[in-house]
Amino acid sequence: xxxxxxDHYECQDCRKRLRDAVAxxxxxxxxxxxxxxxxxxxxxxxxxxxxxxxxxxxxxxxLCVPCHNLRHGRAPRRxxxxxxxxxxxxx
Ligand SMILES: [Zn+2]
Ligand SMILES: [Zn+2]
Numbered sequence: 651x652x653x654x655x656x657d658h659y660e661c662q663d664c665r666k667r668l669r670d671a672v673a674x675x676x677x678x679x680x681x682x683x684x685x686x687x688x689x690x691x692x693x694x695x696x697x698x699x700x701x702x703x704x705x706x707x708x709x710x711x712x713l714c715v716p717c718h719n720l721r722h723g724r725a726p727r728r729x730x731x732x733x734x735x736x737x738x739x740x741x
Contacts, residue, residue, distance in 0.1 A: 653691045657712035661688045664717060688712035692721055 664685040671678050692713045700709075713721065 653707065653710045654688055654712050656707070657688055659688050660712065661686045661714035661717050662711045663713055663721070686714035686716070688714055690715060690718045692718055 668678070668683070668685060671682070690713055692711050694709050694711055
């Protein structure tokens with residue numbers, strides 16, 4: 651993906667959050683210090699509204715999955731645990 655390469659596979663929201671925090675003088679700990687690896691490309695302007703921007707690189711941004719979900723107002727993805735089948739057979 652060109653966009654991911656352009657952004658060096660770094661989540662741009664994580665990057666921004668970090669930059670803002672440093673600018674604000676916040677002390678970051680642990681997870682907050684990390685820029686997560688970008689895995690998805692987000693359209694800044696919804697294509698529904700502006701289909702002509704679909705191929706504009708400026709309209710595309712690399713995001714990690716949690717930040718991408720956040721942008722869409724979705725709950726963070728969680729690992730779904732497979733339910734173990736409870737066997738009622740008694741040997
Ligand atoms: Zn992120
Ligand atoms: Zn998106």
